[in-house]
Amino acid sequence: MTTLSERAAAAAGRPVQDTPPVDGYPPAVDEHPSTMPDLGEYEPGPDDPEMVPVHLAWLRVRRDVRAIAKGEQYNGGGTRFNFRGVDTVVNCFGPVTLRHGVNVLPSAVEAEYRDTTTSKGNKMRECTARVTWLIVGPMGDTLTLQTQGEALDSADKGTAKAQSVALRVLLLTSGLTPTHDKDPDASYIERGNEAPVRSAESYRDEILDKKTPPGRLQQIGYELGNLRMLGSRVQNETGEWETLDDLGRRIYGERTGGGS
Structure with a gap:
């Protein structure tokens, strides 16, 4: 008659140990071999991700x-x-x-x-x-x-x-994960009163003002971008319609001696 341990080993698909037990205990069976399968020849299947370095995968x-x-x-x-x-x-x-x-x-x-x-x-x-x-x-x-x-x-x-x-x-x-929230620099706060929203015409006048330095023109471009007003059309110094973006770039180029 087989022992309980032998029947359990047969049910689990493990080979039955021939050596007698020591001190009443069956010999230990290594169910977790230390060697891992060699994956050097592994070929990714059609559903597997592309095999790229971790920095590229994270990107x-x-x-x-x-x-x-x-x-x-x-x-x-x-x-x-x-x-x-x-x-x-x-x-x-x-x-x-x-x-x-x-x-x-x-x-x-x-x-x-x-x-x-x-x-x-x-x-x-x-x-x-x-x-x-x-x-x-x-x-x-x-x-x-x-x-x-x-x-x-x-x-x-x-x-x-x-x-x-x-x-x-x-x-x-x-992940450098942005929120796509509105840039906090797009508005400013005046003590005691809510900051008014500037009109496209007021930006046009400041751009055309000969006293406005090139550095301020660049800052105006940044403000207009945050306010989504770069595409606003205004009448320029010759009475023609032009976007604030084109006007600012043109005036900046004229005052710095470079292109737009």
């Missing part, structure tokens, strides 16, 4: 993600602001990294904790986590990066939250 990920807007809003404790949440960022990067054969893996986590209280006296646990990440490309080469995340929690979720924040920071910073 393609960035190109496909393009931008993530601040579409979520926090409104509490008298504070309100827009932000990009962890789930939103991961949902954007996840499918794209899969398409390009890029893995983002945490390789080490260093966490620090301290007890704190809220303004209402509730006890909280603060976690600060420094996470070391490996960005692995389709060829197996890697980039090593580090980010930190902080989180407060009243139970046992502080570490997970801090690591999630660190992941969001990693994807947004290493």
Whole structure:
């Protein structure tokens, strides 16, 4: 009659050991061999990503993600602001990294904790986590990066939250992911009053003013670009219609002695 261990080995497809057990225990079976299969001759299939270095694969990920807007809003404790949440960022990067054969893996986590209280006296646990990440490309080469995340929690979720924040920071910073929000330099604030919006004609007059230096002309071009007014048409010094962009370039060229 076979033993229980022999029947279990046969059911699992393992060879039955012929050597007798030592001290009542069956001999150990190495189910995890130390040698890995040789992938040197591996040929990617039609659905596999292109075999490119990790820096190029990550560049393609960035190109496909393009931008993530601040579409979520926090409104509490008298504070309100827009932000990009962890789930939103991961949902954007996840499918794209899969398409390009890029893995983002945490390789080490260093966490620090301290007890704190809220303004209402509730006890909280603060976690600060420094996470070391490996960005692995389709060829197996890697980039090593580090980010930190902080989180407060009243139970046992502080570490997970801090690591999630660190992941969001990693994807947004290493991806240089823009928001496509309006440039804050496109407007300015005057103390006590809201800054008026300048008309196209006022910009035309400043461009044509002979006292306006070339440096200011360049700055006007930047302002018009942020205000999306470069295509505004105005009557120039000869009464002809011309866009502010063309007018500014022409006057700048005349005053600097160069082309437009």
